[in-house]
Amino acid sequence: MAEPGTKTPRERYRGxxxxxxxxxxxxxxxxxxxxxxxxxxxxKQMGMSGPALYRYFAGRDELITELIRxxxxxxxxxxxxxxxxxxxxxxxxxxxxxxxxxxxxxYFLIYGTPVPGxxxxxxxxxxxxxxxxxxxxxxxxxxxxxxxxxxATHLEDHRQWAGDHPASPATLHRALTFWxxxxxxxxxxxxxxxxxxxxxxxxVRT
Amino acid sequence: MAEPGTKTPRERYRGxxxxxxxxxxxxxxxxxxxxxxxxxxxxKQMGMSGPALYRYFAGRDELITELIRxxxxxxxxxxxxxxxxxxxxxxxxxxxxxxxxxxxxxYFLIYGTPVPGxxxxxxxxxxxxxxxxxxxxxxxxxxxxxxxxxxATHLEDHRQWAGDHPASPATLHRALTFWxxxxxxxxxxxxxxxxxxxxxxxxVRT
DNA sequence: GTCGTGGCGTTACAACTTATAACGAACGCG
DNA sequence: CGCGTTCGTTATAAGTTGTAACGCCACGAC
Numbered sequence: 001m002a003e004p005g006t007k008t009p010r011e012r013y014r015g016x017x018x019x020x021x022x023x024x025x026x027x028x029x030x031x032x033x034x035x036x037x038x039x040x041x042x043x044k045q046m047g048m049s050g051p052a053l054y055r056y057f058a059g060r061d062e063l064i065t066e067l068i069r070x071x072x073x074x075x076x077x078x079x080x081x082x083x084x085x086x087x088x089x090x091x092x093x094x095x096x097x098x099x100x101x102x103x104x105x106x107y108f109l110i111y112g113t114p115v116p117g118x119x120x121x122x123x124x125x126x127x128x129x130x131x132x133x134x135x136x137x138x139x140x141x142x143x144x145x146x147x148x149x150x151x152a153t154h155l156e157d158h159r160q161w162a163g164d165h166p167a168s169p170a171t172l173h174r175a176l177t178f179w180x181x182x183x184x185x186x187x188x189x190x191x192x193x194x195x196x197x198x199x200x201x202x203x204v205r206t
Numbered sequence: 207m208a209e210p211g212t213k214t215p216r217e218r219y220r221g222x223x224x225x226x227x228x229x230x231x232x233x234x235x236x237x238x239x240x241x242x243x244x245x246x247x248x249x250k251q252m253g254m255s256g257p258a259l260y261r262y263f264a265g266r267d268e269l270i271t272e273l274i275r276x277x278x279x280x281x282x283x284x285x286x287x288x289x290x291x292x293x294x295x296x297x298x299x300x301x302x303x304x305x306x307x308x309x310x311x312x313y314f315l316i317y318g319t320p321v322p323g324x325x326x327x328x329x330x331x332x333x334x335x336x337x338x339x340x341x342x343x344x345x346x347x348x349x350x351x352x353x354x355x356x357x358a359t360h361l362e363d364h365r366q367w368a369g370d371h372p373a374s375p376a377t378l379h380r381a382l383t384f385w386x387x388x389x390x391x392x393x394x395x396x397x398x399x400x401x402x403x404x405x406x407x408x409x410v411r412t
Numbered sequence: 413g414t415c416g417t418g419g420c421g422t423t424a425c426a427a428c429t430t431a432t433a434a435c436g437a438a439c440g441c442g
Numbered sequence: 443c444g445c446g447t448t449c450g451t452t453a454t455a456a457g458t459t460g461t462a463a464c465g466c467c468a469c470g471a472c
Contacts, residue, residue, distance in 0.1 A: 035241030112319030184390020
C-alpha cells in the first residue's frame with residue numbers, strides 16, 4: 001500500500017494469490033466454521049491442485065494465524081481511528097460493536113473459544129496490547145471521581161494484560177469492567193443473532 | 207441411576223462403553239480442543255479398532271451433541287440445586303462460576319464460539335430454557351424497585367430466550383444484564399487463566 | 413442343556429484431509 | 443538470449459470419518 005512500484009512482479013503475483021486464498025478462507029469460515037477450513041477445497045475453488053497452496057502458506061496453522069493477525073490489525077486500526085477522531089469510551093464501544101457485527105466470524109476468531117495448544121506469535125499479542133492501550137488512553141482522558149477500590153489495587157499485581165501502560169489502578173479497573181461487559185453483551189448478541197431477530201442492542205454502561 | 211437391576215446385561219455393557227467413550231472424549235477436548243476430537247484415537251485408546259465405535263455413536267456429531275447435552279444437564283442441575291438450597295442471585299452467579307472453573311472446556315463447549323451449521327436438538331434447548339427459568343425464578347423472588355425502562359419493555363417483543371416464563375419486563379432486563387456480565391467476566395477469566403495467574407475474580411454486580 | 417438370533421468387533425474399502433517429495437515448465441532477471 | 447528461481451503439477455504417506463461385509467460369541471428362549 002506504500003510503494004507498489006518497488007515490488008518485483010513475482011512478489012506482486014504472490015501477494016495477490018495469498019490475498020485470494022485468505023478471501024476464500026474467510027468465506028469458508030463463515031459457512032462452516034474455522035475448524036472446517038480446508039486447504040484442498042480452497043485450492044480447488046481457485047482452479048489449482050491441492051499442494052500448490054503450500055508454496056504460499058506453510059500449512060493450515062500459518063493460514064489461520066495470518067487470518068487472526070489480519071483480524072487483530074483491522075480491529076486495532078478501527079479502535080485507533082475512533083480514538084483519534086475524538087471518540088470517548090462510549091464511542092469506542094460503538095466502534096467495536098460495529099466492527100464485530102460487520103463480520104461476527106472475524107470477532108469469534110479472535111475472542112472465541114481458545115484452542116488449548118495454540119500460542120499466538122509475539123507480534124499478534126503486541127497488536128492485542130495496542131488495542132488495550134487505546135482503551136486505557138480513552139479512559140485516562142476521561143477521569144472519574146470514583147474511589148480506588150481494594151480490588152482495583154489488587155489488579156496492580158496482575159496487569160500483564162495492560163502491558164506497560166501508565167494507568168492508575170482505578171483506570172485499570174474501569175477498563176477491565178468495560179471489557180468484560182462489552183464482551184459478554186457482544187457474545188450474547190452475536191450468538192442470538194443467528195437464531196433470533198438479529199438487531200438487538202444490549203446496553204452497556206460505560 | 208434409578209433402577210440398575212431392570213437393565214439387561216447388554217444394555218449395561220453398552221452404557222459402560224458409551225460412558226468410557228465420553229470420558230476419553232472429554233480428555234481429548236481438554237488437550238486438543240473440541241474440533242480435534244478423533245473417534246479413531248478414542249477407539250485406539252480403548253483397545254478397539256476404529257469403526258467399532260460406530261456401534262455406539264452414529265458419528266462424530268452425535269458424540270459431540272451428547273457431550274453438549276451432558277454439559278447442559280450438569281449445569282442446569284447445579285443451578286437448580288443452588289436455587290433450591292435457598293441461594294439468591296449472587297449465589298447462583300457463584301455456583302455458575304464454580305461450575306465453569308471446574309472444567310473450562312465444558313463451559314466453552316456450551317457457550318463458546320457457535321458452529322455455523324449446527325442446530326441443537328429440541329431437548330437441549332429445553333435444558334437451556336430450564337437454566338434461564340431458574341435464573342428468572344431467582345430474580346422474581348428478589349424484587350427490585352428500579353423503574354421499568356423503555357429497553358425493558360422492548361425486551362417483551364424478543365423474549366424467545368425466556369421461554370414462557372411469567373416474568374416482568376424489568377425482571378427480564380435484570381436477568382439479561384446478569385447473563386451478559388457474568389458471561390463476559392467468565393470468558394475473560396477463563397481465557398486469561400490459561401496464560402495468567404488463574405485465580406482472579408472479576409466482580410459482577412447482581 | 414442345546415440351539416438360534418442379535419449384537420459386537422473385526423478387516424476391507426472409499427473418499428476425504430494435511431503435508432512432503434520429486435519432477436517439469438514457465439517466467440523473469442541479468 | 444540463457445540460466446535460475448519459482449511455480450504448479452503428480453505421486454506418495456499417514457491421517458481422518460464413515461460404510462460394508464464377515465465371523466464370533468454371548469445371551470435368552472425353549
